[in-house]
Amino acid sequence: MDLLVGSIHAYNIQLLRLILESGDYSANAHDVSMYLGLAKEIGARDDYIEKVGIKRVETVLVLKFGSAGIYAPDDLKLLVLQLIGELSEDCYCAQWMNHIEYELWALLEGETNELTRALWERRGDLTAVQELKQLSELTQSWAMWDDDAVDPHPVSLEKWRSLYQSYLSENGDA
Known part of the structure; x- marks a missing residue:
């Protein structure tokens, strides 16, 4: 599992921001759809408020990649x-x-x-x-x-x- 997926699963907004802000990071359309879909799926669960950070994760991904037809x-x-x-x-x-x-x-x-x-x-x-x-x-x-x-x-x-x-x-x- 790549580091970005791990940061989404862990709702680790600090790590996610670091990864996305590094000049080395790029993603293809398939990966972008996967990242956004994963974050949206986790964020859509009824207990999302207990997952403090998931809405920040979704927001950072949308701001970085756009909605990519997922949102x-x-x-x-x-x-x-x-x-x-x-x-x-x-x-x-x-x-x-x-x-x-x-x-x-x-x-x-x-x-x-x-x-x-x-x-x-x-x-x-x-x-x-x-x-x-x-x-x-x-x-x-x-x-x-x-x-x-x-x-x-x-x-x-x-x-x-x-x-x-x-x-x-x-x-x-x-």
């Missing part, structure tokens, strides 16, 4: 949502911390307070937060949990930006 546009929007949930779980031990979507967006916009930024530097994965931004731009979507919804759901970036500005107007900061 439909709606799958990628769902990946944005699931990555937000995984980052919430990683930093707060909560599958969807109240207002996590606003906090992460504020981090990306440089609009967060020093305490929140320090928390993410210490407990979170700021590289994954930047990858979330790239995935969000790729899909032109974000995710949110509103009071009328049972679960978080994808929203367009255009709608999200408007909702975020309204949130800031009402709350002062994220």
